[in-house]
Amino acid sequence: MVQPYKQRQPGSREQRRADERAAAKQKGAEPIKAATLATPNGHQHSEAFCLMWYACACGHRERIWNSRDGVTPFGFVCPSCKEPKLQHVDWREDSYAPNHQPSSGQRVWVDLTRERARTIAQRTIDQVAKSQQVPAHDFERIVDTVFNNGTAPDLVIWGYVEAS
Template identity: 65%
Template structure:
């Protein structure tokens, strides 16, 4: 029996499964709220291993410091070194991370905190100023950049404990 040229062929179940698998691999993974609620907790009862830990960071230039994560959230593996200004300060010696939920930072110690929406807007504005040389997009463009920086409140911010910026 010959097929009619205008007839649409129906994919076999194998073809359908493979097409669905290809489509699924193209979708970015975003865990659902239900999956997040069933996520196993660390031995300390948090979602993230580095929650409330004192962590060592070191740079090739010789700078070393211990930074406290005051939140149940992830922290960057590396960022700009305050000594040499190169982006080479890395989280090192993970086995020396110390769980310290009641740690009180010393004045001048750097601490990871939750990023606020206002601070995300400030970072977005500063970044655009550096890249666009003062041509700051108005309205939604700058807000869209700030939203990406803010990441729905999951992004960390690094502050110096005991430091208040002069106005």
């Protein structure tokens, strides 16, 4: 028995792109350029510069600003219950706010720096490898994977400065 609610339905953007590709093939035109696939706000990603709601089953709820034209994780660790259950919710309530000024203490998605990628890679190695030494070339490969050519996001607390 076919269960239509379990079948994947194309989104409107996905359908529009498929229609554009089909039309271009019929006309013998060139493939669609990336610039024509931009969002209504002129960015590559729909969540670029948006305020987005994240919520957890424990009751924690917060609004996080994406300060970049890049994708953000759907879910991650909740600061209240420490479980990986904080998820992006109420997508229709995401609001485009390119000039948003975060308040002190608000969490913000920023571009991951290479130095921060090194810290994350080392922490991951410390947790996973425990007593094993990781060769330098493997460490750099892990850093490269975490950094992802500068496209990976990092979640920071606005106004927080780590004491030295």
